[in-house]
Amino acid sequence: MPALSSTMIEGKIVSWVKSEGDVLSKGESVVVVESDKADMDVETFYDGILAAIVVGEGETAPVGAAIGILAETEDEIAEAKAKAASKSGASTPSAPPPAPAPAAAATPAPPKSTPAPAAPTVAEGPRKTVATPYAKKLAKQHKVDIESVVGTGPYGRITPEDIEAAAGLSPSKKNVGLAVVVETKPAAPAKAPAASAAPSSLPPPVPGSTVVPFTAMQAAVSKNMVESLSVPTFRVGYPVTTDALDALYEKVKPKGVTMTALLAKAAAMALAQHPVVNSSCKDGKSFTYNSNINIAVAVAINGGLITPVLQDADKLDLYLLSQKWKELVEKARAKQLQPQEYNSGTFTLSNLGMFGVDRFDAILPPGQGAIMAVGASKPTVVADADGFFSVKNKMLVNVTADHRIIYGADLAAFLQTFSKIVENPESLTL
Numbered sequence: 192m193p194a195l196s197s198t199m200i201e202g203k204i205v206s207w208v209k210s211e212g213d214v215l216s217k218g219e220s221v222v223v224v225e226s227d228k229a230d231m232d233v234e235t236f237y238d239g240i241l242a243a244i245v246v247g248e249g250e251t252a253p254v255g256a257a258i259g260i261l262a263e264t265e266d267e268i269a270e271a272k273a274k275a276a277s278k279s280g281a282s283t284p285s286a287p288p289p290a291p292a293p294a295a296a297a298t299p300a301p302p303k304s305t306p307a308p309a310a311p312t313v314a315e316g317p318r319k320t321v322a323t324p325y326a327k328k329l330a331k332q333h334k335v336d337i338e339s340v341v342g343t344g345p346y347g348r349i350t351p352e353d354i355e356a357a358a359g360l361s362p363s364k365k366n367v368g369l370a371v372v373v374e375t376k377p378a379a380p381a382k383a384p385a386a387s388a389a390p391s392s393l394p395p396p397v398p399g400s401t402v403v404p405f406t407a408m409q410a411a412v413s414k415n416m417v418e419s420l421s422v423p424t425f426r427v428g429y430p431v432t433t434d435a436l437d438a439l440y441e442k443v444k445p446k447g448v449t450m451t452a453l454l455a456k457a458a459a460m461a462l463a464q465h466p467v468v469n470s471s472c473k474d475g476k477s478f479t480y481n482s483n484i485n486i487a488v489a490v491a492i493n494g495g496l497i498t499p500v501l502q503d504a505d506k507l508d509l510y511l512l513s514q515k516w517k518e519l520v521e522k523a524r525a526k527q528l529q530p531q532e533y534n535s536g537t538f539t540l541s542n543l544g545m546f547g548v549d550r551f552d553a554i555l556p557p558g559q560g561a562i563m564a565v566g567a568s569k570p571t572v573v574a575d576a577d578g579f580f581s582v583k584n585k586m587l588v589n590v591t592a593d594h595r596i597i598y599g600a601d602l603a604a605f606l607q608t609f610s611k612i613v614e615n616p617e618s619l620t621l
Contacts, residue, residue: 192252193233195226196411196530203251203407204258205230212268213241215261222258225407229497229533230526239263242271255348274347322349333358408495418557426552427599428589429606432614433568437584439616443509452501452513454565455486455540456619459504461609462538468605469537471560472596487536487556488516492524498556499523500536509620544568550587561592561602 205223220232242262260271330337342349462469487498499519544567553564568586
């Protein structure tokens with residue numbers, strides 16, 4: 192299971208493109224995996240035969256776990272299928288992949304003798320040696336023949352502890368620590384009620400209710416929203432007159448230009464004049480000024496929320512920007528966005544105006560300095576300097592910003608510039 196994004200910890204098998212017994216070539220798509228952001232084709236890095244599918248369609252697996260076994264020759268297919276069957280059977284009682292480690296630690300008296308019986312079963316598997324990158328580094332450092340090491344990780348994967356044991360670096364310290372943890376659980380029955388007391392503090396479920404687990408995308412959104420709570424933010428609202436923008440929109444709408452593209456272009460042009468609003472703070476100690484202005488736009492899709500990114504929005508003309516946005520939305524709804532198309536935003540735009548929402552506050556995405564929430568444009572009675580009343584269309588824009596790097600004056604100046612661009616939108620079509 193590959194890591195398809197920086198936040199992905201597990202993936203769900205959407206469908207297998209290839210079936211057991213199919214001959215595969217390097218670079219060929221084998222399986223479609225649902226990550227926390229999109230559905231992506233996963234390619235094979237080796238030539239061979241898909242001998243066995245370990246994780247079926249609709250099932251999930253943690254990053255790094257085996258989801259299929261590749262055989263080099265037809266003679267290895269039977270062996271691979273037997274290994275896949277034994278591994279899937281062994282993983283049934285305990286879902287977490289590190290299950291073999293507690294099994295070895297359950298007999299702490301002879302810790303070094305437990306790998307010995309496992310040697311024949313590992314030798315019967317495919318010839319490829321599977322090891323973690325750090326294990327390979329340790330093997331090279333300590334001059335250990337990695338081919339002779341018996342892996343105790345998931346599906347026979349060689350772990351750093353296996354290399355340390357082979358090099359005689361007394362990995363038993365880790366095993367003893369784990370054994371102590373295993374043995375102390377029965378010796379402390381008083382903690383069991385405390386552990387069970389935590390769930391009991393939750394309100395009982397409403398009769399007739401249904402519990403639906405998060406999808407991978409919903410889990411990622413939940414994680415990001417919780418992370419954002421650690422950032423000190425503030426919010427500034429600004430009314431913007433939109434009569435001229437509405438008139439321009441009516442002219443360019445037949446050419447495929449959307450209001451989202453107009454707003455993204457206006458925001459990008461304003462950010463070019465106020466680079467601090469396009470900056471970010473990732474370590475709590477410094478600014479990161481982004482050389483590119485990439486506008487991420489929130490899009491609601493079936494089963495979650497994603498933010499396709501209009502890269503270099505300040506440099507693209509309005510019509511090319513609109514075409515690019517249309518392509519991104521289609522890919523987002525088909526869950527086919529590539530990582531750089533949703534994780535490279537430097538400023539986010541969220542528009543609920545099309546639903547008639549007049550104002551709302553948006554939550555700042557992790558890793559960005561500001562997010563703009565755009566409400567609906569509505570007729571509003573205004574008075575001019577001479578006291579005469581008139582009706583103009585106005586929309587309320589609320590910006591949430593990271594107060595560690597963006598101050599009130601910075602945001603006010605940015606919103607003034609944004610307002611001037613929207614109220615005099617001729618520059619948007621240049």
